[in-house]
Amino acid sequence: PPPAIRLQEVAALPLVIPTRPNAIRMHVESEMAAIGCRPLIALEIDGVSAILDLVADGAGYAILPRNAVMRSVRPSAFSVRPLQQPALHIQLTTAISAQRPSTLTQQATLALLTEMAVQWLSPP
Numbered sequence: 001p002p003p004a005i006r007l008q009e010v011a012a013l014p015l016v017i018p019t020r021p022n023a024i025r026m027h028v029e030s031e032m033a034a035i036g037c038r039p040l041i042a043l044e045i046d047g048v049s050a051i052l053d054l055v056a057d058g059a060g061y062a063i064l065p066r067n068a069v070m071r072s073v074r075p076s077a078f079s080v081r082p083l084q085q086p087a088l089h090i091q092l093t094t095a096i097s098a099q100r101p102s103t104l105t106q107q108a109t110l111a112l113l114t115e116m117a118v119q120w121l122s123p124p
Helices: 023-034 048-056 066-070 104-121
Strands: 014-017 040-044
Touching: 014 023, 014 048, 048 066
Parallel strands: 014 040
Antiparallel strands: none
């Protein structure tokens, strides 16, 4: 497996990152601020495929879920390294109405989403 990289080291790399208020962007900035760093923003662009295209062209580095890279058109074009100290984790949340009871279809959909999230987002 490739060696992990510390978040403090990532702060010195030119990042291709989504514009605010993107969840990943806000989380990266918050975690970097907590360790006394700020991201070096090379380009702000929305859309994972556009970010990956720019990274592949040498415009900078990106912080993305591993799954986004592995499901890209050319995953072999990228080197993926895990983040550490701290590792970044974004919490996923589902929302349902507190005013109405859930239907059987909604319950089945929520169970399927939960199963897929565990399968797709769990580390290999």
